[in-house]
Amino acid sequence: MQLQWKDVSAPDVLDYSTDYRLRQAAMQQGAPAQDQWWSALVQLDNMSLVGFADVLQSSFDGDAVIPVEDLIEGEDESDPDFFVKIFAKPNALKALNATGNSLGVRDINLGHEISDDAAATASKPDLVEGAANNITVVEDGTVTVGIIDDGIGFAHNLFRKGLTETRLAAMYIMDADNGPNTAVGRKLFTKQINALMVKNTFSGILDEEAFYTAAGSINYASPYFSTTMYRRSHGSHVMSLAAGYPMEDAREDRPIVAAQLPSAVSEDTTGTSLAPSLRSALRFIKRRAKRIRVGSKNGPIAPLVVNFSYGNFNGPSDGTSTIARIIDHEMQSTPEEQRRMVMPAGNSNLARVHAAINFAQAPADHDITLDLNVMPDDFTGTFVEAWMPYSASTPPPNFVAVRVTPPFGSTSLLVHAQAGSSQVLHNAAGEQIAELAYALEPAPTARGVITLSINPTFTNEDSVHVAPSGRWTMAFQNNCLPDDETVQVRIQRDETLPGYKTGARQAYFNNACYVRFNKIGAPLPVDPEGSDCPIQRAGTLNGFACGDEPIMIGGLTQSNGQLAVYSSAGPSSKARGAAVPTRMGPDASARSDDSLVVYGVLGAGTRSGSMVHQNGTSVAAPLAARMVIDALAEGEDADRAWVAAQGERDDSSYPPLQPAQPFATRTGGGRLRLANPFGPQPPQP
């Protein structure tokens, strides 16, 4: 394969990822891509929401709309974290993404592809939710549980209080076909869920295939896909650990509000398409939680605890990513509304997806090289981001430069941390297969990033131009990186989740200096002391959860008290102007495997009566959420500090960590001792 680098100028856009994804879609889908609707979040610059709606109307002739669900009264439009959700076609998105546009947009974040039906119904008022305007009066000690996940089997007996009585206050299936109301998916409230259960119960047993078909969770008549089809789904399992109780012991004081993300968003493990959907999910949960009040219809709003067991590998990882900011903005407590957010630390500790470039110990003029192993048979792109440290100067200094060598072919010219610096790799036919480009992520991140974007390595489509799999190298040249700063290099998450069919395969760094195993051949869960290998376990924390609000939970093996080898490690990166990383590690760690033999933790399958094992920090988070929920109900603060203190208190009941490891970066405050609600109970210390 004759590969050749071309020197081109990087696009002058507000958001590089949005631009790149739209260009890829156009290249792969051809002309039809121009008519594809997308969701996106935009940030306005001295522009009101109403004014922006007018701009869209007058500029794009119906090719960009603000969905009605997003038009909320009383929002502070001057808040630096105020985002507007839009549905738009590529022509509009490109115009909104242009640097210096006169449309009042200062940043944009592309979501996922939206159906024509959803776009066409975006302006319709949501009468279903509007009509569900009752207030539920609950007793003191009630805490509302919010769940955002995929494939939620909400009819499972663990979420019912009777044969045809749900414990859910509301269920939002965000991408269910809803005919004339498709923009908002399907929203079901207690009454509707109970009515569907009554209708689909025969001889005293619920026909769950019929129930979920009627609810819109599964639809075998269409290509619509959701993991609710399977016996095992992430969402059912997670929700049961946070809020599942046996039907005969159902809890009136743990009402549930759940949002099932669009499958297209869940399956995109990169996380780049998540933001608009996550924001809608959080707002739905908050709106419904406000209707659950203690004592009387005008009583105080019951506290809300949301569990969101999702994670990514990339981004600034300093709490300033769009997702982190949305979570902080939406989940901040107010005097009237106590809110907690619980999230996992991530499972990428051993994934070899993070490297830290620092030249303090390197000889002068010595490049630091990363070997990047790009997998064959990867149907999706591979993306590596090199994040510069923050600098107060404008433009920021040209800290480093990067050149890239593909498995077969020439080395690129250097791409510098300078506006416009870019290289594009062409195959023998002159088609683009990779791109290396610099962009500045605007405030509040205010850090530069050099992104290497590599095309899929396998395809069945003529329109996709494949890149070679194998060893790519990225060589970093020091321009002016201070000795006490690092460039954080992260590979985007690129996995095919169980049940999904994206064909994604995770690339990883493969330098010889990285020690994978200990002396007896077991996976080494911590970076060897004194290692100067740029590839690190440290710094793999879930980028979604690096903001201020999330209570972040690592995973441990209950039977021996050791941290799970996959449980990601801190610290996160330093945010703008900060002297220390935003987080040193998770807030605490909790059960994510019962034992080394009995992996995972028992929780709900999708169908009533079924239990399945799943592991990962996705499991530890909802178990900790259950603890937080109970503590809030008893009047504890149950915030990050409280959880860390609980961890510290419980930790002494465990044997010491082997090997002794940088404690705070993986365990957080300490190891929580939490029961498995549906499995064997832990031995008493």
Added chain:
Amino acid sequence: MRNFEGGGPEAGIAGIAGIAGIAGIAGIAGIAGIAGIAGIAGIGQQNPLTSDALITNRDGISGTPLPTPFPVAAPSPENAKNLSRLSADVRASIFDFELASRIGFAATPRTSNDPAVARVFQMETTANAGDAPTCAYQPLITMSEPTMDTFQTQLSYLFSYADLRPDRGAEILAQIGSPVAFMASIGFMDAGRTPHTLELLATVLRLARFVEMRVKYSLACKRPLEFSPQVQPMIPTPTHGTLPSGHATEAFILARTVWKLMRASNAPQYNANDGVFGDMLMRQAARVAINRTVAGVHFPVDSVSGALLGLTLADFVSERCTYCTGDTGQRTSASFNGENFAGADDFNWHQLYTAPDDAQVADQVGTDGKWMTSQTEDTATDLTDSAPLQWLWGKAVKEWTDITS
């Protein structure tokens, strides 16, 4: 079962019996009873090596012919009590005669205006003092082919159900043969405990196959993989037509027959809780049928028509087994109008049957019109009954009755 050797619901794949443990009937033997009974019969049958030994043995001990004959009572003709002394495969032939000889068939070819129709009849006879019985063919099941558009539309179900293959793979392979094991996980069946029930189930399965193959052959509907190269079934597609689904026919005739035995037993557990055992048996049958769509060898409409056929045949069998001359019997018949079944509709057994009262639904109207009817009427009181089938049914029901003292 010797007389149906190599036969199973999917005889077309008998060649890969290794993968499948082929065939409904072999499956029955496998789980249970029939092989067990054959084993007992085997005591009487002999190893060929024994014959030489018996020749020399007789020479050694029989002695000279005895002078007087022994008193031997005359046999008892046309007496069902004889059945218990017959080997199971001999009985199977008798039961098959009693059922299959009552089935008639007629086909109407497709015309430019009307679809091809297959009609199955039940023959009712009246005894006629030793002469040929007087007989009349009554309707049993009428089945017309769906349109090609309906099958085309249903392809989308094949694609979305294919997503379930990782979940259902083990079930699909285990169900290539007969699903009796799956019914036995709901109703307690075992060769030692319920030999006659298993014999009855083998009998109804043979009848189901006898009828379904004739209807499939007549309508000759094409299989999913003939409509698209992307179906790619995970098991070999049988060579017979797609509609009605043989697995649906067999699963539903089994489910309803077991449920009828449970109800007839008057055991309290089977009659409590609003018929939940019946519902669960039907769920099981539906899962077997749907798994064939997951596997990529059947359209949902095949399961709809197959379930209707199986449910209707189950009623026919139980009537033949329980009717006594002098009584008013019940005659159930049903009709599936394929041209009125909307391609966008999935299989839903609740549209055909309600378990608590063991009753078929009278009719169903979809977006394209009325696609199913069923009716149950009284018969004359002087029809011929079947003592062998009464014997089998009675023995089977007793296996479900609680032992109280």
